[in-house]
Amino acid sequence: MRTKSKWSPGPGIKVQSIATNGDGDWVVSACGPSSGICPDCRKQSARRHGWSYRSLQDLPIQGNEVTVRLRLSRWRCSYRQCGRQTFSDPIPDIASPYARRTKRVANIVGLLGHGTGGRPGERLMNQLGMPVSDDTILRHLKRMALQIDDEPPARIIGIDDWSWRKSWRYGTIIVDLERRKVMDILEDRSVASVAQWLKRHPSIEVVSRDRCGLYAQAAREGAPQASQVADRFHLFQNLRLAIEEQMSLSGRATGRALLPDEDIETDHDDRALHEEAPGMRLRNQLRRTHRQSRKEVFETVHALSKEGLTCSEIARRTGYGRRSIAKWLTFETPPDRRRGALQPTSPLYFEAFLTQCWKDGNRRGRHLFHDIKHRGYTGSFSNLERLLATWRRAERPESDKDK
Known part of the structure; x- marks a missing residue:
């Protein structure tokens, strides 16, 4: 006992x-x-x-x-x-x-009542060995709400939108960042409603928001005394999107970095290369450059192995995995990378048709999307736009690329 x-x-x-x-x-x-x-x-x-x-x-x-x-x-x-x-x-x-009931039991009642509600909370509390009626749970939640009203006014808040129905109807959630509690939920995300709410809380000193101009305008109108800052989540999200966009400009960032400037220029004397679509031409150049870089790494690994170094030591010097080093040492030539078979979900599955349409002058994304849709394309319009964007950038003059 x-x-x-x-x-x-x-x-x-x-x-x-x-x-x-x-x-x-x-x-x-x-x-x-x-x-x-x-x-x-x-x-x-x-x-x-x-x-x-x-x-x-x-x-x-x-x-x-x-x-x-x-x-x-x-x-x-x-x-x-x-x-x-x-x-x-x-x-x-x-x-x-x-x-x-003791305070530790009351905390559990408030937690389950806030997360489940009255009757579901009652059934769960009975199973846990702490029987409480649904009316008691609701009364406890009301007392907790009154205690929140007695707290000092909020100084630092966070504003963001949330969806009643995704891509259809959105609301606004306002959080007290110091106490980590939800202060209010608005039915819409308009400038008028947010500004009106901020005017009722003149104690606010800092407003943390996303990069949307809607909440920026609402904060300027409703809380001109408050400082506006960008929250950490959206800063990291914007950084990730910017990195992904830069890495997707040429299909493969490593190949583009290793590709000399003179190799990117179009060889107008080569008729076969000139007849290719811009995206195919640039992608083929990048593939050749990446294949050359893998060959150099392969030769470096074999040279270090001939010097008597172990796979672990080679991995530490080159930065590649030990298993990859051990697998490369079993080959005499660099192994070819196995590519998965293209599916109708990818616009590259219809690359020949898209290339011909591009040469004929049909370069509108919606028209091409409608054409390949009738030929069995099951992907999204955004995937097709990403492919066409690489083709447009490849045809852009050098003066425009430098801007």
């Missing part, structure tokens, strides 16, 4: 006995401290006036209910000049005044 000290519901409480009733539930009998401190004059008193009992619901044990039978003393204040004659033992760390 657990020691009595581990059964104590809080500091200053002494456990006297632990017993079970006929239903298998536990009853913990405990008493308060041997002396009290007057809340008015802060004088300690050991003159007991009487007793009072409180029954508190506590955390369960193996699914069985636990009830704390707590005996508290009522003390007489020994300081004659104090206006209070008697006082009882305060237990703020254990339970709130007039509460019927």
